[in-house]
Amino acid sequence: MAITLRDAINRLLGRQPASATTAKQRLQLVLAHDRSDLNPELLQQMRREILEVVSRYVELDLEEGDVSLATEDRVTALVANLPIKRARDVVLPAAGA
């Protein structure tokens, strides 16, 4: 997200950012949801399951982690940002088993 000089000054003075910045952020979020047609509950469930699966292999920093929708050029993407604390010792299943 680009930050303008105006935003920086506003932030320093503890003022609200210019409303155009807020408008753009709110729009991007709402459109990511509109376009994907996913309801928030399903998204929540998907988020939980993704974390569950990934956690089987690595230990995640759940405080920092985030799974959300982002949209650019009319393409919606599921973006997962999952900081890894450490790998787990996972035994690979025998090949061809």
Add this chain to the structure above:
Amino acid sequence: MAAETRYILICSGKGGVGKTTLTANLGIALAKQGVRTAVLDADFGLRNLDLLLGLENRIIYTAQEVLAESCRLEQALVKHKQQPNLALLPAGNPRMLEWLTPDDMKKIALMLGDHFDVVLIDCPAGIEDGFKNAVAAAREAIVITTPEVSAVRDADRVIGLLNSEGIKPIQLVLNRVRPKMMANQEMLAVSDVTDILALPLLGLVVEDEQVIVSTNRGEPLTLNGASSPAAQAYNNVAKRLQGEEIPIVDPSQEPQGLRAKLSRLMNKKIF
């Protein structure tokens, strides 16, 4: 018969953003360029295109009577007196709701194709049956929106539907721009809207009181060679539609003295 008639839908999703005003002004501007233009009012529940063109007292028949073969197409077309290259066809009578189908609209559009180079279809607000009817008659589209969150959101929805109907090209007109508010970052920037909607910009119309004056009179701004900012913008949209290359100037970026310079400095991206 014309080389290839263009069927252009003018739509927005949200109401009140300037669809009908654009249709009327674009229709006149194209007609003045010598393009044989038909404007089809697909909003037959609440039609207004006749009013903006000053043709409200001259409508006798609509597309419905033409389809029912109770009159000929020529009888239903309302020719503009000052711009005989332009004709209006209302799709339907407000008293005969739920009569037209997408197939009817296709038939009417094809009939118009025999007589006109361009057919502009004024789409009703919303994404329900009226919208589907209007889309059925179109091949390409102009989406009009204002730099407001609700209008942009609805425009996005409409663009999704147009994409799935295979309508292309889809171009964007940004209406009711307030350069000062934009310069102060209290209005979505032109690039914000084009980035979010991912459409090429066909035109940019600044907020202009003359639009209301012209509406009061039933004389679109493009009719009498008015030089107001909106009139110029509509004329430029018409020229660009015809393939002329006219650069689009972002009014919030135009030099306006020290204040504007300061404002541009403030808007510079520093991170």
